[in-house]
Amino acid sequence: xxxxxxxxxxxxxxxxxxxxxxxxxxxxxxxYWHVRKMVIDHNDADDLTQDVFIKVWKHLExxxxxxxxxxxxxxxxxxxxxxxxxxxxxKFFLPINDVGAELTAKLEADxxxxxxxxxxxxxxxxxxxxxxxxxxxxxxxxxxxxxxxxAEVTGTSVGALKASYHHAVRKIEEYVTNADNPGxxxxxxx
Amino acid sequence: xxLSFHLDQHPRRGLQPLSSPPAGYFERLPTRVMAQVAAPTxxxxxxxxxxxAPAYVRTGLASTVLLGTFAxxxxxxxxPASPPAALAPTLANVPQxxxxxxxxSDAHLTLLDLAELPAQxxxxxxxxxxxxATELTEALDAQPAEEAALL
Numbered sequence: 001x002x003x004x005x006x007x008x009x010x011x012x013x014x015x016x017x018x019x020x021x022x023x024x025x026x027x028x029x030x031x032y033w034h035v036r037k038m039v040i041d042h043n044d045a046d047d048l049t050q051d052v053f054i055k056v057w058k059h060l061e062x063x064x065x066x067x068x069x070x071x072x073x074x075x076x077x078x079x080x081x082x083x084x085x086x087x088x089x090x091k092f093f094l095p096i097n098d099v100g101a102e103l104t105a106k107l108e109a110d111x112x113x114x115x116x117x118x119x120x121x122x123x124x125x126x127x128x129x130x131x132x133x134x135x136x137x138x139x140x141x142x143x144x145x146x147x148x149x150x151a152e153v154t155g156t157s158v159g160a161l162k163a164s165y166h167h168a169v170r171k172i173e174e175y176v177t178n179a180d181n182p183g184x185x186x187x188x189x190x
Numbered sequence: 191x192x193l194s195f196h197l198d199q200h201p202r203r204g205l206q207p208l209s210s211p212p213a214g215y216f217e218r219l220p221t222r223v224m225a226q227v228a229a230p231t232x233x234x235x236x237x238x239x240x241x242x243a244p245a246y247v248r249t250g251l252a253s254t255v256l257l258g259t260f261a262x263x264x265x266x267x268x269x270p271a272s273p274p275a276a277l278a279p280t281l282a283n284v285p286q287x288x289x290x291x292x293x294x295s296d297a298h299l300t301l302l303d304l305a306e307l308p309a310q311x312x313x314x315x316x317x318x319x320x321x322x323a324t325e326l327t328e329a330l331d332a333q334p335a336e337e338a339a340l341l
Contacts, residue, residue: 017228024220032216033206042211050223057227112209118195119203141197142207169197176195 001026003069010060020060024053027070030143031077037138038081038131040106048084052077067152074153078135085131103127118176125175129168136161137168286321294329 001009001022009019031052036045055076063072089099104127107113113120126134136154139145140161147158154161240248321329 017224020227021220021224024223028216028219032211032219036208036211037206040208042209046211046215049219050226053223054227057223107208110209112203112207116203118200119207121195122197122200123207141202173195173197177193 007060007063007065007069020057023056023060023069027073028053030070031073034074034077034138034143035081037142038135039084040103040110040127044084048077048080052080055080068149071149071152075155078153081135082131100127121176121179122172124179125172128175129171133164133168136164137172140165290321290325290329294332 001019006019006023006026009015010023028049032045032049035048035052036042039045039048052073056073063069067075085099104124107123107127108120113123126137129137132154136150136156139150139153140147145153147161150156150161151158156164240251
């Protein structure tokens with residue numbers, strides 16, 4: 001079902017549930033993986049994905065259609081992820097590195113990564129990026145999202161996004177290159 | 191010599207680098223989400239014609255209901271203005287002199303008692319209007335002036 005059909009059917013109480021069910025089925029995987037790449041843990045990603053769609057249900061009626069539906073969904077998912085990570089850091093009054101260490105530990109326990117040393121280093125390097133920069137990196141590198149669409153999702157200019165992505169790539173390459181070097185700093189990239 | 195890592199040369203492991211969710215997860219997720227958002231169909235509390243009526247009609251109806259409720263509560267809450275029927279003949283049968291003696295006795299009476307009496311028992315007040323000026327003067331002179339209002 002096309003987005004405009006979903007939105008039209010959602011406006012009518014009789015077809016609202018059907019339309020929303022179609023919307024969830026259409027976008028659930030994209031939303032889930034966008035969230036999962038940020039929070040690593042499946043259970044956290046599951047909770048956040050549901051929260052995203054609950055918010056979509058509450059606000060879809062007022063969606064002005066000044067952006068693509070998918071972009072709007074991604075924006076909600078992005079905000080949920082960033083809020084989740086922020087509250088995680090505040091809740092336990094731990095230094096930032098501890099939340100990063102928790103995510104790293106979950107990453108290292110993931111069976112898809114285990115055994116692949118280079119891939120593990122790459123994922124560790126990505127986790128070391130600040131949350132918003134990591135988000136930009138994921139959207140560009142894994143989702144291959146155009147910068148113009150990314151600008152709508154993040155509310156950041158195209159130029160700033162390009163700069164952020166290139167800096168992220170440089171930091172990742174530097175970390176992976178030097179990761180086996182005993183003298184390499186283990187502090188989080190700025 | 192240390193080999194530099196170049197991201198564009200690293201084979202990307204698909205779009206999702208992490209392990210897949212449990213089997214059947216995406217088949218169940220829509221149902222789980224719908225269970226949280228879709229409320230059961232309920233009968234509306236208000237009739238449909240009222241919901242469709244213009245605002246001024248609904249405001250007028252609400253005001254009428256409120257005023258009616260207020261009026262009903264006033265009507266139900268108001269007590270009888272006239273004294274109970276059993277008392278009136280009894281007081282009317284008491285001689286005037288006996289009433290004066292009672293009032294001029296040592297029993298303490300406050301202005302409040304005297305103020306309330308005429309309002310509740312109009313027939314008694316009428317009796318006190320009939321005595322002569324001399325009787326009233328003598329009765330009042332015999333009373334101790336305890337309240338400042340009498341001075």
